[in-house]
Amino acid sequence: MPRPWSTATPFRWKGASLRTEAEPIVALRAIEKSFGPVSVLKGVDFDLRPGEVHALMGENGAGKSTLIRIMSGAHQPNAGTVEIDGRARRLDGPRDAQDRGIAVVHQELLLFPALTVAENIFTGHAPRTPRGTLDWGAMRRDARAILDRLDCPDLDVDETVSKLSVANRQRVEIARALSRNARVLVMDEPTAALAEADVRRLLDVVRSLRAEGVGIVYVSHRMNEIFEIADRVTVLRDGGTIATRPVGEVTEAALVSMMVGRDIDELFPKEDIPIGETVLEVRGLAHAGKVRDVSFAVRAGEILGIAGLVGSGRTELAQTIFGVTPATEGEILIDGRPVTVGSVREAIDRRIAYVPEDRAQHGLVRPQTIRENVSMAILDRLTRRSVVDTSRETALAEDAIRRFAIRARGPGQVVAQLSGGNQQKVVIAKWLATDPRILILDEPTRGVDVGAKTEIHKLMNQLARQGLAIIMISSELPEVLGMSDRILVMNGGRMTAILDRSEATPDTVGTAMMTGHAA
Structure with a gap:
């Protein structure tokens, strides 16, 4: 049986090109999703064609992450259908989605730092010898072939991932997705942590994959990237589809208006404030x-x-x-x-308070609740006889949710379930609690x-x-x-x-x- 990616097995989408009349690889029809009483997606439509970069945009909390999780099999919709190659399918988890050619490169990269580049690329599906043991030589060769296709000659397949830059870790994540013959690649805020030179290299990779026929769902808040790389754009707001348009038919102002439901006249509303001592x-x-x-x-x-x-x-x-x-x-x-x-x-x-650059690694404990995170820096002030006063802790979190307009079900919601913007508000609230x-x-x-x-x-x-x-x-x-x-x-x-x-x-x-x- 041929390996998922082999120098002897051509990539099956190579040479395909975007055709506006092409059948979608994946289509989500009238998707609805609720968590308890909270409705997150309300009749959302989205589809992706071969060789297309389809941008998915919306404010934090608009439903983008939930839609991605449904597309990748991590969530099941309450209503609506997921179609792959024109047929309705039930995706029974991320592995099932991967087997059907759908892969996600998450904003928070999911790699094993202690393993090598090659080991990370083939985690869970490493090539084996006829005896059933790991074929290390084939793993290195196939990893090298994928990285060369991504124009990454400087990446050593035997280097441990912990020693790589953020940009190179991201390339390993993309290579891992492609090692499974991914036909659909979902890229969630791929340039958020990259320097400008690395952004240019990543966009070149996106262009190369598009030319090979890979369909790419591109999630980003950076308008210049959307207009540079995307073919179509879909905007979500409050869990619903506002519009799907060819990128050439919209302006930045129009996209902003669709995303927020209002015009933002000034993104940088700097006020003249008296300066003190x-x-x-x-x-x-x-x-x-x-x-x-x-x-x-x-x-x-x-x-x-x-x-x-x-x-x-x-x-x-x-x-x-x-x-x-x-x-x-x-x-x-x-x-x-x-x-x-x-x-x-x-x-x-x-x-002195410090809101760090990397909120996921240094600003939050994401498996814990909003209440626990907001109070974290002042627990000594909320503790009597080594016992945390949870009523004061809850009141502090409720005040933060109101003050910073954090979109959440309440103080007990786990921070990892919040959108990126709302997580950032939790970090700021935590440090402002220190006065x-x-x-x-x-x-x-x-x-x-x-x-x-x-x-x-x-x-x-x-x-x-x-x-x-x-x-x-x-x-x-x-x-x-x-x-x-x-x-x-x-x-x-x-x-x-x-x-x-x-x-x-x-x-x-x-x-x-x-x-x-x-x-």
Whole structure:
């Protein structure tokens, strides 16, 4: 029996091309799904053709993730049908969907860090010898063939996945899907954690797979990618299908309006807020060569944006201030007085809060509830005689759900069941529960939809009006330019420029980011 992907067995979709009249590979008809009394999908229609990139868009909570889970066999619809090659099918779990050619590359990559690239690609279906033992040579050869097809000559099939970059882990995840002869590839926020160069490489991979006839469901909040790569787009809102259109027939404004049900006139609603006295100052701050001689100040009511390429030291600077990696040189001053921040606990005691870049790994305990996550940073304040006051904990979570408009069934809902934007709101709520004066936001809107972005930006204005000193790190230059009072630019662990809002332009900030010195 031929292996799922072999140098001797041509990929069966190679050479196929998109035809508007082609029968869909997979079609979801009038899909409905409820969890208890909560209706999540309401008569949703979606289909995918061979050699097509079909974008799926909607606000967080619109039903995209649930639709993907039904397509991949993880959920069963309450009503409606799933058709594969024109025939109604019941998908009895993810393995059944994989056997029928449907694979998902999740936003949170599901790889085994301790295994090699080849082992991850063929987990669960490794080639075997006639004696039934693992055929390691065939596994390496077939893994190499798949990676070469994806234009990944630099990936070593014997390297352990834990040593790979995020971009290369994602390529391994795609290769694993293709090793099962996937005809349908669902890509859920594939570029959310990638640098721009890696985004370009990934889009090239998508184009290559489309040319081979693979149907790709592309879920992303990045409008520029949708218009660059997609053939059609379907918009969901509040669990229903709003429209399916060829990408060439819609505009960005029209997509936003369909997604949120209203026009968003200004994605970056920065307000002019009176700036107060200096709250935080760092002088000559350094840590282990990753942060080098950085000095700046942030005032009450001010949003200081930090821009820089991936690896420039932005996150390392935030973690040094927050005590994750304490400073080896320099000093930190709060209200003009030098303080020691040798640990996260000391940072919290100094009323510093940090919303991390990777909410799944460092911001949340996703198997736990909203109530447990929101209270996590202040459990000592909610505990008497080593017993947590669950009534106060629940009240705190209920207040967070109301204040931040978190779409959830209640405080007892498990965080992993929430959309990305609502998970981000839970992280922010957790740290605001500590009553900080200094708030560090590392990629606060990564992986969230345009509606949630606007809500988070308005929240930043609100917190600035209350007198918080805010540091915002973002890889999106429009966000940095749109929401900052001043912009600090980093390169190679050093501060290369600090610009007032009035003098910051894409050219001035971009030049300082890439060249290491101000224009």
